[in-house]
Amino acid sequence: MKLVRGVLQHYSWGDKQAIPHLLNLEPDGRPWAELWFGTHLGGSSKMLDVDDHASVPHSRGSMDETGGQSTPLISTSGELPFLLKVLAAAEPLSLQAHPSLEQAKNGYARENRLGVPVSNSRRIYRDPFSKPELLCALGPFEAFCGFREPTISVDLLHSIGGGASVLARLLTDHDLDHLLQYIFSGTEEIRILLTDVVEACAQHDSPHAVWVTRLNTRYQNDPAVVASLLLNHVILSAGEALYLDPGNLHAYLSGTGVEVMGSSDNVVRCGLTNKHVDINELLATVIARPLPDPVLRPIPARRTDTGHLWRYETPHAPFQLSIHQINGTETLRSRTRELILCGVGRTDRLHRGEVCYLGPDEEITLTGKATLFRVDEPSSQ
Numbered sequence: 001m002k003l004v005r006g007v008l009q010h011y012s013w014g015d016k017q018a019i020p021h022l023l024n025l026e027p028d029g030r031p032w033a034e035l036w037f038g039t040h041l042g043g044s045s046k047m048l049d050v051d052d053h054a055s056v057p058h059s060r061g062s063m064d065e066t067g068g069q070s071t072p073l074i075s076t077s078g079e080l081p082f083l084l085k086v087l088a089a090a091e092p093l094s095l096q097a098h099p100s101l102e103q104a105k106n107g108y109a110r111e112n113r114l115g116v117p118v119s120n121s122r123r124i125y126r127d128p129f130s131k132p133e134l135l136c137a138l139g140p141f142e143a144f145c146g147f148r149e150p151t152i153s154v155d156l157l158h159s160i161g162g163g164a165s166v167l168a169r170l171l172t173d174h175d176l177d178h179l180l181q182y183i184f185s186g187t188e189e190i191r192i193l194l195t196d197v198v199e200a201c202a203q204h205d206s207p208h209a210v211w212v213t214r215l216n217t218r219y220q221n222d223p224a225v226v227a228s229l230l231l232n233h234v235i236l237s238a239g240e241a242l243y244l245d246p247g248n249l250h251a252y253l254s255g256t257g258v259e260v261m262g263s264s265d266n267v268v269r270c271g272l273t274n275k276h277v278d279i280n281e282l283l284a285t286v287i288a289r290p291l292p293d294p295v296l297r298p299i300p301a302r303r304t305d306t307g308h309l310w311r312y313e314t315p316h317a318p319f320q321l322s323i324h325q326i327n328g329t330e331t332l333r334s335r336t337r338e339l340i341l342c343g344v345g346r347t348d349r350l351h352r353g354e355v356c357y358l359g360p361d362e363e364i365t366l367t368g369k370a371t372l373f374r375v376d377e378p379s380s381q
Contacts, residue, residue: 001364002340003050004073004355006035006086007043017254018088022343023353031090035354037339038083039074040263046070047077047357077337077357082319084339084355084375085259087135092184092215093252094273095144095224097285098131100246104266107281122276131264132317133244134296136373138343141255144211144231145242146291147176153230160204163196164229176230177288183223184270184279194226201229208233211253215272224271234293239323241296243314247287258343258373260319286326298323306330317378324372331365334358338376345370 008019014033020026025034036043074080076222099107107125116123135141147153150171157168171179182190201209208229212380215225215282231249234242236257244250251272269275270282298310306328312321324332327345332340337357343352351354356365366372 001050001349002076003048004037004357005046005070006037006355007045008032008094009034009036009043013043013089013091013093013101015088021085022086022256024351025165025194032088034088034259036083036088037085037341038263039072039077039080040083042265045073047073047075047256054276060159077359079263080337080339081263081377083261083263084341084354084373084374085261086256086341087252087259088140088256089252089254092254092272094267094268094269094275094277095228095249095271096269097249097282098133098246098264099125099268099285100264101130103246103285104128104130107266111281124266124276124281126265129262129264129266130246131262131266132246132314133259133261134237134241134312134314134319134321135244135252135257135259136241136312136318136321136323137238137255137257139238139256141236141240141257142253143236143242143250143255144228144232144253145234145244145250145294146232147230147250147288148232149290149292150176152223156206156208157229159206161230162200164200166193167197167226167229171230175288176290179230180227180286180288181283183227186223190223191221194221194223197226197229219272222271227270227355228272232291234294236295236333237300237371241298241312241321242294243296243310243312243317245316247285248291249286249288256320258341260321260375262318304330319375320378322374322376323331324374325370326372327369329365329367331363332358332363332372332374333363334360334376335379336360336377338374340364341373341375343371343373 010030011033019032080306105128154168157164201212234271262311268282268285301311302309307326307330310323342356347366
């Protein structure tokens with residue numbers, strides 16, 4: 001069996017417990033933010049041919065504890081168009097959006113012409129690809145995702161009162177795009193108004209206002225704190241997902257989930273971060289239209305006596321995510337290149353937190369009770 005070793009990322013916002021628990025490892029006091037499986041240059045996985053009873057460590061390095069020599073996954077799979085992650089957030093991530101394919105190509109070429117090194121922290125377009133993302137919750141997962149219906153935002157802003165009522169009147173008289181540009185205009189007038197909004201939120205008990213107060217303690221005078229009032233506040237249950245297509249303004253707040261994304265590093269940030277932000281590029285990237293229901297739920301695809309298969313609809317993405325729940329013995333056959341993560345439970349050959357790779361038309365038979373996350377390429381590719 002081709003087991004894939006994950007690459008750990010210890011970003012400061014990461015949870016210290018969730019990923020170690022998934023892997024049945026002792027926490028080491030560091031934040032374990034993400035565990036990557038794929039061929040991304042920022043953390044390309046190794047692959048191990050191991051006996052069915054062997055387990056695989058998830059640390060960096062070329063040798064595993066079973067005594068077998070690991071090899072780069074890419075040497076077998078080729079470059080994968082997607083990256084599979086386990087993501088565990090204890091603190092909010094930045095407010096951000098991802099560019100379309102056309103924007104990525106143009107931005108990448110422009111920054112190349114300007115001579116901005118790919119390694120420069122101020123560079124936005126590190127490759128010419130889009131970065132659609134799907135986040136599937138393993139438990140309660142909280143996020144801001146997409147713009148709320150303006151009429152609902154107007155009601156919330158009026159209920160908060162103070163400076164928020166001014167934003168409500170502007171949203172009534174104009175549109176989301178106009179209000180977003182105003183919030184990020186950087187004028188003295190808006191700085192004073194945003195301070196009034198934050199003060200009003202401190203006296204309000206709605207979840208959105210509570211988040212504004214919390215975020216402002218860490219990112220004072222950041223207009224992104226107030227811009228979050230225009231977004232859907234979502235708390236996912238296990239199995240529910242968010243699909244983040246280009247232009248979707250979002251921020252993960254807390255929780256653990258399985259994330260699949262296009263293998264790209266293109267992120268345009270506007271706040272809630274110490275990293276580089278580019279307001280003009282963000283405003284050119286964001287699609288300021290309402291997203292009434294950002295929660296994506298899986299669609300039943302197949303059912304047998306020992307297994308249920310569901311799929312998530314992700315149009316135009318270079319990946320497809322399915323959840324396969326098995327209770328007994330199931331033979332899984334791949335259509336294209338595929339990564340399979342055991343997220344809950346265990347089987348005889350694949351334990352919780354482990355990932356295996358299947359090439360096109362390969363199969364694996366598993367026995368046990370488990371929830372498997374299967375990522376492959378869409379049928380059209």
